[in-house]
Amino acid sequence: MRSEAVKARRDGLLFLEHFLPYRLSVLSNTVSGRIAKSYEERFQLTIAEWRVMAVLGRFPGLTAAEVTERTAMDKVQVSRAVSRLKETQRIEQRAVEGDRRARHLFLTDIGHEVYAEIVPLALDYERRFTSGLNAAERAQLDRLLDKLTAAAATL
Amino acid sequence: MRSEAVKARRDGLLFLEHFLPYRLSVLSNTVSGRIAKSYEERFQLTIAEWRVMAVLGRFPGLTAAEVTERTAMDKVQVSRAVSRLKETQRIEQRAVEGDRRARHLFLTDIGHEVYAEIVPLALDYERRFTSGLNAAERAQLDRLLDKLTAAAATL
């Protein structure tokens, strides 16, 4: 903890720039904003659509409800993303045996092409983003984020 | 790096749940969402309004443009937050010597009372959020976020 922040705390002040929720928000918005912009420019794809494609690339055949479980998105977001991805021919639906409410979702051939283009971009982006950290720091970051995410869920 | 993620990378797949920008986004949204909810319930205050109050508590007399610089908010957000904070009597404006476009912003007495109530709540929230980390881990987290924030700005 920086000494000025300690002092501020004693005085009943709060330094926004040292307040963890604020810092996380600024960092996350910066990162997501840049990614969103590049996906939008290159593929006319929102972050929500990309997330749906990402889980379908990894888990073909999930239903929308299952996508919801795996992405921290709500069902309205997923529904909208799915409907746009159908329009743009990037995913397709197939009947679920024994339940006419749900449909399995799959990347189409076009969807697979887009996916195959985005994945290396995304990984490269992440690599550059963390290029200032050595292996130990990355492992540490991973651990810390796990702990914080667990803590946040219980607050 | 987890071995399954390494394997996925080799196979041209991407595990959303190990993708750093995604993890940051989920974490930040969870944290900010919970804070937003509690500020809204107790004080009818949005995160944007709280940020403006937070910097004015620390730096009384900033103009809206200066608030913008210090908060990673844009000027429209600040303008809207300021206008609501005026309505709710939490801040007031005074003329800027020699520039009739800008006005200095200050917490009112009411604003100070709200501020004095929120600060300990916010700090307590942060404390609980990081209660799973020891001092060394907190220092490490701080360093890592500094590095990542700097890296994100240059991407």
Add this chain to the structure above:
DNA sequence: TGATAATGGTTTCATTTGAAACTATGTTGA
């Protein structure tokens, strides 16, 4: 000077978002 550009801040308008209501289908239990 006076024209042009820059700055501080607000407003407008179209788009995005979220919550709640809704349709259709499926499950449960008296």
Add this chain to the structure above:
DNA sequence: TCAACATAGTTTCAAATGAAACCATTATCA
């Protein structure tokens, strides 16, 4: 078996948001 409830997914409507245009004022400099 049928009434009540639960689930999958979509739609609606109001509110939040962002980009651009805007107004007023101040700075620049030919």
